[in-house]
Every structure is written in C-alpha cells, then in structure tokens.
Amino acid sequence: MQGSFRRLAVVALAALFASPASAQQKTAQCLTLEQCIAEVRDPAIRVNGTDIPAKERITAFGDDAVVALLPLLVDPDGRIREDAGYLLHSFRDIDPRHYEALLAGWNYGSGRRNGWLIVPIATTRTDAALELLWADFERDPGTGSNSQIFFALPFFGPERLQPLLLDRIERCRRSADGKPCDGILALFDAMEDPLLANRRTPTIGLFGDTMADLAANGATDKARYTAETYLLARQHPMGLALRIARLDALDVEALARDEEAFAPIYPITEISRFGEQARSAGPSIARFLDPRLDPEVRAAAALALGRIGAADQASALVAQEPDLRDDWLLAYNTAEALGRLQAAEARPLLERLAASHWHRGVRNNARRGLNALSGGVFGLPESEPQGPVVPDEDVLRFLSDVRWAGDEADQRCRIAGKDITLRSDPAGRIRFPARGVSRIDFAPVSETRYRAVRQHIPVEFVQGRVTAIYPHHRGDLIAFNGGEFGGGLVLLPEAGAPRTIVREQVDFLWEMEGKLYVAAGLSHLGLDQGNLRVVDLRSLAVERVIRLPASPYQLVLRADRTAIVTTGAGDFRIAEDGTPLDAAAGCD
Known part of the structure; x- marks a missing residue:
C-alpha cells in the first residue's frame, strides 16, 4: 500500500534517531571520549536494549568517536559489537576512509550481520558502499525483512541512484512475474522522506516520464499498478487519468451482487486527493452512490464528490436523503460534500439534518454546510473546536469515521435503578x-x-x-x-x-x-x-x-x-x- 513505508519509517526513526534523553532512565557519567567508550563496555551502565546513556556525548566527539568505535565492531563480545553499530548509526556523515573498517564489522563472525551498520556504511557515500548496498537491496527489497536498506540508500542522493533505479524499472517493465517491481515504491518513498538523510528529495523530475512509460507499457498488471501508484501519490496527471479509467472499468451491477465489493474505495479516495483537478471524475464517482452497493463505497463516493468540487453532482448527493437516517456516515459525508460544493438546492436537506439527525457529527457537518451556503467557510459558525481529528492526507486516502473534534456520537445517558x-x-x-x-x-x-x-x-x-x-x-x-x-x-x-x-x-x-x-x-x-x-x-x-x-x-x-x-x-x-x-x- 502506498505510504506504508513512510509510516514505518516514522515509527522506526523515533527509536533510531530521536534524542536519547526522552527514553533514558540513567545519565551518562563520562566526560572524556575514553570514559564514554568505557561506559559502553560496562554492562552495568546499560539500561535496556539500545538505551546507551553516553550516546549523545559520544556522537558529539565526531570523527574521533568513529575512530574509537570501529575496533568495537570486531570485539569478541556480541553485545559490544551491537552497541558500537547502534552508536555509529547515529552519525549522519562518516569519513570515506572508514568504509573498509565498517565493512569488516558488517561481515565479522559467522552469524548474522550487524544490521546497524547498513546506514553507517551508506553515510561514507563511497562508490563501493553504493555498489554493496544496492546489491543488498536487489537481494532483498522487502520493507519488513530488510528495512535498514531503505534508511541507507537515500544518503546517496537521487542522481547517483538514478541509473540503478532506471535499470530496475526497465526490468520491472519487461518482467513476466513482476518481481523486479518489488521495493521500487518503498525506495521512492524513502528518498522523499524528510526524516531520512536529513532531507526531502523529490523524484518526479528524474523519474516521472519513466514511470509514466511503465504505467502505459508494463508487461504485467503489477508493473503498471506500481507506476500508477507512484504517479498518483505525486499528483501526476497521468496517475489521475489511469485511476479514473480503473474506476470506470468497474461494473456497478457486478459489484451490487457482491457483499464484499470494496474495490471502488481506493480508486475513489485516491482520485479525491487531486482536489479540483479531478472535477471531471464527478460522473465516474457518482455511479457509486448506488443504494445497492456496500455502504463503505457509498460513503467514500459522497466524501470524494465534495473534495473534487463536483458541483454538477449535487443533485445526486441530495437524492441520498432516504438512506441518511440509517447510515450516519453517509449522512456525515453527504452533508460535508454539499457544504463544500455550496449547493444552494441542498439547503432544505441540510436544515433537516442539522435539526434532527440522531448523530451529533451529522448535525455538526450540516451546520458547517449551512454556514458555507450563507457565504462563510465550511465550518461551524460558533467558536467550537475545528481541528481535524486525523491528518488531511489520511482523510483523503483512508475513509475515516469522524474527522472533526466534537463530532463523536452522544453518550450521556446514565443507568439508574435496578438492572x-x-x-x-x-x-x-x-x-x-x-x-x-x-x-x-x-x-x-x-x-x-x-x-x-x-x-x-x-x-x-x-x-x-x-x-x-x-x-x-x-x-x-x-x-x-x-x-x-x-x-x-x-x-x-x-x-x-x-x-x-x-x-x-x-x-x-x-x-x-x-x-x-x-x-x-x-x-x-x-x-x-x-x-x-x-x-x-x-x-x-x-x-x-x-x-x-x-x-x-x-x-x-x-x-x-x-x-x-x-x-x-x-x-x-x-x-x-x-x-x-x-x-x-x-x-x-
């Protein structure tokens, strides 16, 4: 799923790159580099796992600390080797002259490699490091089984990765089984993540045309879908056109016969991320308001029509009124869409929803819509909490229940008397x-x-x-x-x-x-x-x-x-x- 690596990265980086002070229970006692290295060697100083009290002070010594840590990578004590790798993981730039020593530490012993060293090797930015780590990516492009490689490769920058990625994309385009397509999306996400390599590197300029060609000419559906997902996430017009085409290819009659027919939800919500650029998709999306379809599909369609500004579909939204009493989420999204569209014909419906719907969120969204119809913004006229509950990107990609503070259903009745x-x-x-x-x-x-x-x-x-x-x-x-x-x-x-x-x-x-x-x-x-x-x-x-x-x-x-x-x-x-x-x- 697009964006999954970015969420993985944020969680992982909280543990890997955050300041240690927030998680530590002990304070480093060392003053000199030698004293700090001695603390690393002393098991009594350790708190648990990778909580090393001296980490921040050691990092501050820069290259001298790297020199002091490198011998620990080949220490007979496996705990010390792991700790040294973890500490080196905190350095954003390591002198290229240390590449061989890092490589020796990575390959030390007959057991598993020291996974912490993948990022330190990358921060040397040598050609040998790039060749080594790209081969490791090719061996295992899985975000779960080889996650550190995605943290490491962005350090080389898009220009150095471009020829390697272009070759993999070409193999993805020609492959009969689609296996070379694995890892491409996650690597692009990693390159554009500002938390990795301390920078955000847009890739659409270097790879947009290539991915558009992959979307059109990939040998497998996996290849084409990989490219389409990339283009969609970066607001490329071809991604929008392809997603609309996928949506148009879905048969409403066939979906109506399948109780598990959730297939339209992702295309609908992904199209809605384009906002008014996708206004022409209004008729395509409105088909999925059909009462015979799964309620989640209908609710997603209603929300999307408002997000893309499909004012010509306001009457289709108003026509949902018979089902709005029983399906509060459809009502919630319909009220929001009509308000964002400033659909004057919806005023009577919004007034009824604002006055009498059983769900507080629906009443609030109807009042927000009425405020927009009166020339204001889509919001409550009173000074009530307005902040979305979840980030807007997630609202557009994943259908959420309530999206605004104070929109949860009422829960006030007390139980009294004998049960x-x-x-x-x-x-x-x-x-x-x-x-x-x-x-x-x-x-x-x-x-x-x-x-x-x-x-x-x-x-x-x-x-x-x-x-x-x-x-x-x-x-x-x-x-x-x-x-x-x-x-x-x-x-x-x-x-x-x-x-x-x-x-x-x-x-x-x-x-x-x-x-x-x-x-x-x-x-x-x-x-x-x-x-x-x-x-x-x-x-x-x-x-x-x-x-x-x-x-x-x-x-x-x-x-x-x-x-x-x-x-x-x-x-x-x-x-x-x-x-x-x-x-x-x-x-x-």
Missing part, C-alpha cells in the same frame, strides 16, 4: 422499565446447548461462540460471534439444512414491535464498526441496516420505551417503532 437480567436467551418482547434506565444482560449459552448446536451447525458453516438462541416458528435462530474469524445469525429449521440470515459477528439481539433487532459488529486491530440489522420475523429477511457509531456491547432500556445500543464511540437510541433518535435527548 434487568435475562436468565435465559431472549425470547419474546423485551420488558421496558417502569421508570429510569435499565440494562439488559444476556446470559451466556450453556456448554450443553452449545454442543447441541454444533452437532447441526459445524464451525465450517459459521465460526464463533453462540451468543443467543431465539425460538422461531420455523426453528431456532442462532447467533454466533467469532471475532475476526466471523459470525452470523443462522436459522436451524426443524428439518433441512441451516440457512444464514446475517453474515456478521452478532453481539446480542432482541425483539421489539414484531421485529428482531440484531446488534452486530467487530472491534479488532484498530477496526471498530457495527450495524443494527432489522429482521422481519415473518419472512426472516433483513429489511433494514442501521450503521452504529462503533461495535455494540450493551443494550439499555428507558422508561420512555426507547432502547439504547451502547458502543465505544457513542450511543445509538431507537424508539419502539424503529425510529432513530438523538441519544442525548431527554437524558439527565
């Missing part, structure tokens, strides 16, 4: 409390019932623990949650094969007004999303999907006959008849 606990799986209508607010705890399914279920529904059919068993006149509705491994709601009939009703991890479910409400979602490795699926109990068909602020974990009932689904990103409140409501309304 209601169901001692068995939920069956029938839920019981609203006579007063106050009460929580429903769903009792876990016993091991005996779980084993009985698995006799009829094996893990190959659906994974996870059983979270609920709901008796139905056609059989049992059984809910499963396997975390990142899946889950779902399955009908186990009296006779015949089981049938899947919902393909999502189910946390809990309840019945209300003749409908079955299935709270489902996943929180795993930074992903936190959830849906409330409304199932018609007669047909057992999902008739409605309501996007939750995040994955659900608790059901709360109020005396006013409303239910609240609690999530880590705020509450969702719903009336007994299924109408979404402001979670904070009426709460103390």
Whole structure:
C-alpha cells in the first residue's frame, strides 16, 4: 500500500534517531571520549536494549568517536559489537576512509550481520558502499525483512541512484512475474522522506516520464499498478487519468451482487486527493452512490464528490436523503460534500439534518454546510473546536469515521435503578422499565446447548461462540460471534439444512414491535464498526441496516420505551417503532 513505508519509517526513526534523553532512565557519567567508550563496555551502565546513556556525548566527539568505535565492531563480545553499530548509526556523515573498517564489522563472525551498520556504511557515500548496498537491496527489497536498506540508500542522493533505479524499472517493465517491481515504491518513498538523510528529495523530475512509460507499457498488471501508484501519490496527471479509467472499468451491477465489493474505495479516495483537478471524475464517482452497493463505497463516493468540487453532482448527493437516517456516515459525508460544493438546492436537506439527525457529527457537518451556503467557510459558525481529528492526507486516502473534534456520537445517558437480567436467551418482547434506565444482560449459552448446536451447525458453516438462541416458528435462530474469524445469525429449521440470515459477528439481539433487532459488529486491530440489522420475523429477511457509531456491547432500556445500543464511540437510541433518535435527548 502506498505510504506504508513512510509510516514505518516514522515509527522506526523515533527509536533510531530521536534524542536519547526522552527514553533514558540513567545519565551518562563520562566526560572524556575514553570514559564514554568505557561506559559502553560496562554492562552495568546499560539500561535496556539500545538505551546507551553516553550516546549523545559520544556522537558529539565526531570523527574521533568513529575512530574509537570501529575496533568495537570486531570485539569478541556480541553485545559490544551491537552497541558500537547502534552508536555509529547515529552519525549522519562518516569519513570515506572508514568504509573498509565498517565493512569488516558488517561481515565479522559467522552469524548474522550487524544490521546497524547498513546506514553507517551508506553515510561514507563511497562508490563501493553504493555498489554493496544496492546489491543488498536487489537481494532483498522487502520493507519488513530488510528495512535498514531503505534508511541507507537515500544518503546517496537521487542522481547517483538514478541509473540503478532506471535499470530496475526497465526490468520491472519487461518482467513476466513482476518481481523486479518489488521495493521500487518503498525506495521512492524513502528518498522523499524528510526524516531520512536529513532531507526531502523529490523524484518526479528524474523519474516521472519513466514511470509514466511503465504505467502505459508494463508487461504485467503489477508493473503498471506500481507506476500508477507512484504517479498518483505525486499528483501526476497521468496517475489521475489511469485511476479514473480503473474506476470506470468497474461494473456497478457486478459489484451490487457482491457483499464484499470494496474495490471502488481506493480508486475513489485516491482520485479525491487531486482536489479540483479531478472535477471531471464527478460522473465516474457518482455511479457509486448506488443504494445497492456496500455502504463503505457509498460513503467514500459522497466524501470524494465534495473534495473534487463536483458541483454538477449535487443533485445526486441530495437524492441520498432516504438512506441518511440509517447510515450516519453517509449522512456525515453527504452533508460535508454539499457544504463544500455550496449547493444552494441542498439547503432544505441540510436544515433537516442539522435539526434532527440522531448523530451529533451529522448535525455538526450540516451546520458547517449551512454556514458555507450563507457565504462563510465550511465550518461551524460558533467558536467550537475545528481541528481535524486525523491528518488531511489520511482523510483523503483512508475513509475515516469522524474527522472533526466534537463530532463523536452522544453518550450521556446514565443507568439508574435496578438492572434487568435475562436468565435465559431472549425470547419474546423485551420488558421496558417502569421508570429510569435499565440494562439488559444476556446470559451466556450453556456448554450443553452449545454442543447441541454444533452437532447441526459445524464451525465450517459459521465460526464463533453462540451468543443467543431465539425460538422461531420455523426453528431456532442462532447467533454466533467469532471475532475476526466471523459470525452470523443462522436459522436451524426443524428439518433441512441451516440457512444464514446475517453474515456478521452478532453481539446480542432482541425483539421489539414484531421485529428482531440484531446488534452486530467487530472491534479488532484498530477496526471498530457495527450495524443494527432489522429482521422481519415473518419472512426472516433483513429489511433494514442501521450503521452504529462503533461495535455494540450493551443494550439499555428507558422508561420512555426507547432502547439504547451502547458502543465505544457513542450511543445509538431507537424508539419502539424503529425510529432513530438523538441519544442525548431527554437524558439527565
């Protein structure tokens, strides 16, 4: 993925090149270089890992320190060799006369090489160092398995790397398996990263035409996609044209038949990074507002139309209104897009969203949009927090939930009174409390019932623990949650094969007004999303999907006959008849 190396570099550099004072628990006692080197040799001085108290003082001695550290690279003690390599890693310029000694340290012993020395070797900037390290890059161009090589090669500068890279790009263009394409994007990213080699080196001037040729004439899709990704990240017009072409090649009818059809998201968000340069892509993107498509695709399309200034698609955005109540993220992005487009025809819709949508972020974005329609900027007219939650580049590349401070969903209702606990799986209508607010705890399914279920529904059919068993006149509705491994709601009939009703991890479910409400979602490795699926109990068909602020974990009932689904990103409140409501309304 484009940009992944840059994020890797920032994390790694925090440990490699940052001032040691922030992480150290001990202070260096040495005053002279000889005393500091003695501290390095003394294991009692060490704190842990690469925390060397004398590092900053040793680096300040410059070339004298390099001379003193080089013999340690061939010390019999492996710890000392590693420490010396780590300290040399901190020098940005090392005299070329030390190349051979660094090489000897890199090759010392019969075990693994001292990986810290790749960067010091590069800082000598000798022709021999470039030849050596380029051969190492060719041997292993992986950012995970050979990350130090990407920190090292930028020290040679783009002009010296140009002939080597051009040769690799040509091999990438002609290759039948695309293997020479590996590492090209990461190396370009490293060359342009200002944290590496203490400078940012734009590469488009030297390599733009070559990468454009690769995009047009690469022998494999991998080669063409490598070039296209490079051109896109550097705002090259050909990258935009190619991404629009890829988007146009996607068949909406085919995507509508695939529940996992996320293919348009990356082209859409990458096109949106071009801003108004991509305005002509408006019709291409607007196709993906189709209600039959995955909600994430539609939300990405709505956001992109505003980012590229596609004012001719404002009516297509307004037409999304029937789905904006249940899909708060689509509403959030639509309100933002209409505001950025200053679409006068959207005023009634924005006024309705600002006044009554259940999600605070949607109300805020609608108010921001109304402010823009009134001649202001896209922002809240009041003095409220305006800073984006995440950097703008990430907003454009990766679809984020809320992007502005204060836009998370409301979460204010307190639980009061005696809790209601169901001692068995939920069956029938839920019981609203006579007063106050009460929580429903769903009792876990016993091991005996779980084993009985698995006799009829094996893990190959659906994974996870059983979270609920709901008796139905056609059989049992059984809910499963396997975390990142899946889950779902399955009908186990009296006779015949089981049938899947919902393909999502189910946390809990309840019945209300003749409908079955299935709270489902996943929180795993930074992903936190959830849906409330409304199932018609007669047909057992999902008739409605309501996007939750995040994955659900608790059901709360109020005396006013409303239910609240609690999530880590705020509450969702719903009336007994299924109408979404402001979670904070009426709460103390």
